[in-house]
Amino acid sequence: MFNRRKPEKLALTANSPVSKPRSTEAPSSPLAAELTRLLGPQKVLSAYGERLNYRYDAILVGKTPLCVVLPETTADVVAAVRAARAADVPIVGRGAASGLSGGAAPLEESLVISFTRMTKLTIYPEQREARAQAGVITLAVSEQARPHGLVYPPDPASFRTSTIGGNLGENAGGPMCFKYGVSGDYVKALEFVDVDGGIHELRRDAFDLAGLLIGSEGTLGLITEATLRLTPPPRFTRTLMSHFAEVGQAAEAVSQAIAAGAVPAKLEFMDKACTNAVEDYLQIGLPREAEAVLLVDTDGDDLATVEEELALVEAACQDHGGTVRRAADDAESAALWRARRSISPALGRIRPQRMNEDIVVPRSVLAEVVREIRSLGEASGFHLVQFGHIGDGNLHPNILFDPRTESSEKVHELAYQVAQVAIRHGGVLSGEHGIGAMKRDFMRDAVDAVTLEALWDVKRALDPEGMLNPGKILP
Ligand SMILES: Cc1cc2nc3c(=O)[nH]c(=O)nc-3n(C[C@H](O)[C@H](O)[C@H](O)COP(=O)(O)OP(=O)(O)OC[C@H]3O[C@@H](n4cnc5c(N)ncnc54)[C@H](O)[C@@H]3O)c2cc1C
Structure with a gap:
């Protein structure tokens, strides 16, 4: 009988009531003892103080795990999975969190x-190609491939810390995904351990079972x-920034540029609140009055084509009332992109915590969606900023809050309303951050009952007793 485990009440990171440890001594569980026997003490964390560090990710605090293992090989993972199954303990995979x-x-206690x-x-x-174990840091792949004239294009903004396993777990994207695709597009094969401890090597064949695991x-x-595809880096890159009095103008400019044949490498959008947050932080002269700022890179091996694509974007921006600034050289390009890269620290100065949404909507309705979400933010009293990968219609409305003084229930409520806006406009809940626990309960609104049941069927086929990361994705 499939066990749909009852989810717990969720607490946002930094807002969790930290229950005091009864003792910092290892309260050894039979599972920890068995894993220590199998793998040695260096690969097992059983002390409360150590386990405590493994209950959260960047947004949510969960339950302190029963035990943590730090495998070094696939054989270690197999041993850990089999021991957990024998002890009837759920299993949660974790990269950089x-x-x-x-x-x-x-x-759950896992x-x-x-x-x-x-x-x-x-x-x-x-x-x-690169062959990477799951814990390899994303950036390390390009760093080690570059001396060979190759790079690994997927570029989540977290690429200095995130892992390949976590990237494939979420099918992570990044600013370059419009032209170069997302993490899953670079997987040629992967090895995974199933819920019974079986090892499988999957290639991207006609039946793309590897694709089922990705995301x-x-x-x-x-x-x-995973075996990852590498590509030579483009020889030339050109950058421009454009700002607009209306979000709709920016969205239309992007559509016009793409329709004219431009395929920018990066196409990023920041709304007024986001631009002002970054300007407060960096003071680099960003246009505070602009309702929308676009940051665009074109790239390739043929300079004439790269320039031509940039000219198409520039013309489209100007046609829609945008003021354009082209980067004169690499240094200016880096300075412009610093604005985009600084969003996280800039927002952290406003409130200590944020709920980062990840909706995707058709570009044609983007302006309306941005306006509706902004109104929701204003009505709620929360500080809300919006930015995202506009080429794909992927928008990150961020609700900023202080968990010491503001209610996480109200944050959730607003997040739900934001999700509703996306769904109403024909969009989806997640472009690259996944559903996880945060958007699990929105799935009933986003996915029809037949599709949801099909997803449950897949889950049942691969994890009949619901032991792998229970409470995630499926409501
Ligand atoms: C500042 C900041 C910027 C970010 N920018 C982006 C961005 O531009 N684009 C983007 O897509 N995301 C972004 N993220 C989100 C996050 O970095 C990505 O989702 C990333 O892929 C998570 O990798 P991780 O190693 O931290 O995985 P974790 O957070 O540890 O895990 C993520 C999920 O994958 C599962 N998992 C982990 N390892 C494995 C494995 N080996 N096998 C199976 N499942 C596994 C976990 O159970 C979990 O469900 C950002 C986050 C931050 C904090």
């Missing part, structure tokens, strides 16, 4: 398998290694 949907936060020691990475320049947030299996 930079996730923004509560995916790596256990909702075994957390933390992949941070699985960092073996081999570059095969001839095949333009499944650790609910169908644990990815232990």
